[in-house]
Amino acid sequence: MKELLPMARKRRPSDLVIRGARIANVFTHLYEEMDLAIASGRIVGIGHGYEGHEVVDARGTVLIPGMIDGHVHIESTMLTPSTFASAVVPLGTTAVMADPHEIVNTCGMKGLEFMAQEARMLPLDILLAVPSCVPASEFETPFEIIDATHIEQAFRRGWGNHLGEMMNYPGVIAGTPEVWSRVLASGYRVRTGHAPGVSGRDLNAYLLTECNSDHENNSAAEALEKARRGMWVMIREGATERNLDDVIELLRSKEWAFTRCMAVSDDLTARYLLEMGHMDRKLRALIKNKIPPFRALSMVTLNPSQYFRLWDRGAIAPGYLADVVMVDSIEQCHVQKVWKRGKLVAENGKPLFDFPPILGEAPVSNRGFEAPSREQLVVQASENAFVRVIIVQPGKVTTDYAEHQAKVVDGYAVPDPNRDLAQLVVADKNTCSGRVAIGFAQGFGLKKGALASSVAHDAHNYIVVGTDTESIETGFRYLAENGGGIAVALKDQVLASLPLPVGGLMCLHSPQETADKLAEIDDAATQLGVTLPHPFMALSFLSLSVIPELKLTDKGYVDFTRGGALGLFVGEEETL
C-alpha cells in the first residue's frame, strides 16, 4: 500500500483513471462525480484531477462496487467454477461466498480441494465455505463424513473462508457433540446458519453456536424474529426458491433493515443466470419492490462484505480492492464494464477471459457404481396397504407429507399415474454399498417414463422418479455409465440428457449450452406428462433430509417433523 502513496497524492499517474462517472457511495448513499484512480489493483484515489496511464471516459455512467453473492452453491448451476465465472462476472459479480457442500458430499475433501484450486485462477473471488453438514444428517450417505478434524484441516490448508450453513439445527439444539465439534472447529471464523422455521427458545438455543445468518426466511415474521436475535438476514432469490416477496414488507417498513440484510442466491441454474441475471437481477428486483436504490445496492455490496468481514470490499473507497462495475444506473443495472482488481475483465455482457471449464484435475466421480437390479426396484405389498407419499410443492424446497392407499398389482406396490403417484428411488452411489430406497411422490404429473438425476441434495446419491420399472432402470443405467447426469428415459430409451462428469454435479459445457440442454430435457419431461415447473430442481430436493416434511434418502424416508426415519408403509414398524 505504501507504494501507492504517490498515486493517491497525484505525484505519479495511476494505472487507470475512470473519469466522468457518478460514483455510487454505499457508505453515504450519494453519488460523487469524481475521477476514480486505480493502481496495482487497488483504489488509490477518488477526487478531481487524477492522471492515469490509461484513462476511461465514463461520462453518463455510474460506478458501483463489484457485487457480492453472500451464499451460493455453484454446483447447482451445473457449471464449473470457471464457466460460472464467465457467466456472472459480466453481470457485475466480483465475489461469491460459495458453499461447495454438494461436491464435498460426492467427493469429500478432494472435492473441496478441487474447488479451492479452481478458484485460485479465476477473475472472480470465490471464497469458499468449509461445509459444516456433510452429511446433512445421519440419514444421508456422503462419500466421506466431514468431521471436526476435516474442518480444521481444511481451514489450515487455506481452502475455506467461513463455516458453511449449519443445517443440522435439530442436532445443534439437542446438543449432539459431533455437531457442536464441527461448529467449534471453525474457530474465530464467520459461521453461517440455516434454520428454517426455528423460533422462540429453539432459536435462542441455535444461536449459542454463533451461526448468525440465515437464508431460510419464509416470511417477514420469521426474518424479523431472526434479525431481533442478532442474525443477518439473507434474502434468498434463487432460481426456484425465492423469498423476496415473503420478506419485502420488512425491508420496506423498517429503517434498520437495510443495514443487516443482504440478497443471496443459494441455488441457481445456468438458464436463470442467462435470462434473469445474478446480483444485478436482485438489485433490480429490490428496487422494483420500492427499496430505495442505495439501500438496495448496500444489500448486494457493503452488507455482505461487512458480514463476511471482507474489510476491503463492498465499496468504492481508498485502499479497497478495485472491483468496480460500470452500469447505466443503479436502478437498471445494465452492466457495461467490470474491473476486477483494476483489470477490465468483462465488457458489454461478455467475459474478456477464456478459461477451459476445468483448469486443474477434477476429482473422480464414477467409482464403479452399479445400477440397481430389477429386484431392488420393486416392493412387495399387501392389499389395502397405505404408503407414505411425498407431496411436491411447486417452487418450494419443502414438501408435504401424505398417506395414500397403494396401488397393488400382483403383490407389488406400483406407481399409479392416474393419481399422479410416481415411484421414487434413491441409490447409494457415494459409497457404492448397493443400498436402494423406495418411496412415492405426487406432484410431478408424470404419465410415463422416468426422470433420473445425480443431483439430489445434499448427498447427491442417484435419484430416479418414474412410472415403470424399465424406465427407472434406464435412468439408473444412464447415471452409472456417465458418472452422473440428468436424463429423461422412456422404457429402454434416453430421450434427452446432460452428462455431469465433474463430481456428478457439473458439466463441461458453456452456460448457454448447459441451459439449452436443460431446456431440451425439460421439454422431454413435458412430453412424458410432467406439469411441475423445473421438475429436476424439484427432484433434486426430494433427498434433502433437513428440510421438512417428508424426504427420501438412500436409507429410506425421513421426516424430521415426525421424528426422523419412517417406513414406506403406514403402520409398518420403522425400517431404520
Add this chain to the structure above:
Amino acid sequence: MKELLPMARKRRPSDLVIRGARIANVFTHLYEEMDLAIASGRIVGIGHGYEGHEVVDARGTVLIPGMIDGHVHIESTMLTPSTFASAVVPLGTTAVMADPHEIVNTCGMKGLEFMAQEARMLPLDILLAVPSCVPASEFETPFEIIDATHIEQAFRRGWGNHLGEMMNYPGVIAGTPEVWSRVLASGYRVRTGHAPGVSGRDLNAYLLTECNSDHENNSAAEALEKARRGMWVMIREGATERNLDDVIELLRSKEWAFTRCMAVSDDLTARYLLEMGHMDRKLRALIKNKIPPFRALSMVTLNPSQYFRLWDRGAIAPGYLADVVMVDSIEQCHVQKVWKRGKLVAENGKPLFDFPPILGEAPVSNRGFEAPSREQLVVQASENAFVRVIIVQPGKVTTDYAEHQAKVVDGYAVPDPNRDLAQLVVADKNTCSGRVAIGFAQGFGLKKGALASSVAHDAHNYIVVGTDTESIETGFRYLAENGGGIAVALKDQVLASLPLPVGGLMCLHSPQETADKLAEIDDAATQLGVTLPHPFMALSFLSLSVIPELKLTDKGYVDFTRGGALGLFVGEEETL
C-alpha cells in the same frame, strides 16, 4: 456454549432471569417485553416463561446493552483503571477501547503491561490499543520509542486488541518507512485513525493504511468526507473537546449516519464523569439533539462493537455476553443496575465492587529527574526581538500561532502579564536528558505564579507555565519530588496540588477526591488570575506536536502547518 443449551431451551433454570422489563433491541429498533435469561455470564434466552435461580423483577424499566466507549485515554481522568472502573461501570459502561498511549509515553512497554495486567482483574472490559505513535512525532521525547517490533510483541503477548490512533498523518502521507512499519505490525487487527483536517488526496493517501476511524471531526463536512471514504465516524464528546454540535447536522439529516457513527470520549476528567456522566451522558445528548433513541443507542452499543469486531457484544441477544444495564428509559438513561457477564456489579450509581486503586505493581515514574536550574529557565534576547507565541483556544486542543514583540528586561525575554504573555517551559523528564525548551503562551490570563503539570500530551514531559522564574522553579521542584502531579505555585509556595505517582499521570484517589483536589487546584489557579476554563487541560495539550498550530515540546517549538520545528525568535534560524 453447548452447556447452556438446557437453559436456552427452558429445560433447566438459568442463573438469572430479569423479568418484566422492556428489552431494547438495537438490531431492530424496538422494545420487546420479555424475560431475559442469563447463565454462565451469557445471554441464553429472550422470551416468555424462563425460570431462574435468581429472578429480578424489572417491571417499568428498560434493559439496554452494556455501553461501549470506542476511544478513551483512561489516564486523562487521572484515575487508575480500577478507580476508573468504579466511576464508569455504575454509569452503564461495560467496555472501553482504551488507548494507553499516555502511560506508554512515560513508562514504555512496562506501562502497557501494567495497564493490561490491571485490566484483567476488573468488572469492566478494558480493551487496549497498542499505541501506534509513541512518540507522537520526532519532536517529542518518550521514555522509549515504541517501534514495529514492540507493537508486534505487545500483540503477541495479548496486551492489545487494536492499533491505537495513527496520529502521525504527515508521516503516513509522506510514506515514512518507520511509520508504515508500525501500521503493518498490527497485522489483521482493527487500526484506528486520527487525521484532523486531512482531506482530498491526502485523505485518500492516509486511508491506504486502513486506519479507518477518526474522532477528529471538527465539522459535519469533515465527518462527511471521512465517512464517504469509508471511515467510521467517532463523535468525540470529551471533557473539553466536544464535536457533537459540529457534526449533529450530519447525524440528523442522513439515513445512513446511524450505522457508521459512534460516540466516544477521547479525554475525560474525573469531575466530568461525576457530574456529567460517561456514555449515558452521550446517549442523552444525542437524543436531546433529536437523534431518535434507538439510533442514538446504537451509537454507544452496537456500532462500536461492530467496528471493533466484538461480535458478542453491543446488543442483547442469545450467545452474547450478559453485559446488561437497567435504566428508567433510553431517553433519560438513569442507570439503576448493571450486570457484567451476568453478575450485578453496580446499583443506584454505586459500584458493588471495591478494589484498591492499583491491583498490581505500578511502573516506576520517578527516575531521578532533576528540576531545571535557574539558568535553564531564562532566555537571552535582543531588544526588539519578536517571539513566537502559542495562542490557547478555550475548549480546543488546537492552538493559534502568533508573533509578538518580546518584553526584554536586562537582556532577557520575560513574561508580560499585562499582555497575558506567560512563559512556557517543557523539561524532558522521560529520558532525564536535562533538555529544557522555552516558549510563550497567551490565553491563560495568569497574573502571577505558575501552573505545573506532568500531564502534557503525548510524551508527558514536565510542563510549567508561569509569570516569574521562582514560581516556575517551584513548579518543577514539586513535579520532581512527587514523581509527577499537578500544582499551582506562587513564588516558593505550592498553593494546591495533586500528586500523580502512577506513571506521572494517575493518582491514588477516588474519583470524588480527585475531582475535589482538581477543583481546589482550579480555584488556586483562578486566584492567580487564570481566566481560561480548565487551564490544566489546556496546558496538557500545549506539547501535543501533532495538533496544529504551534506547540512546545522539550525539543522546542513545533508547528506542522509551518513545516515542523521553529525557533523561539522570529527570524532566528531554526534551533533544531
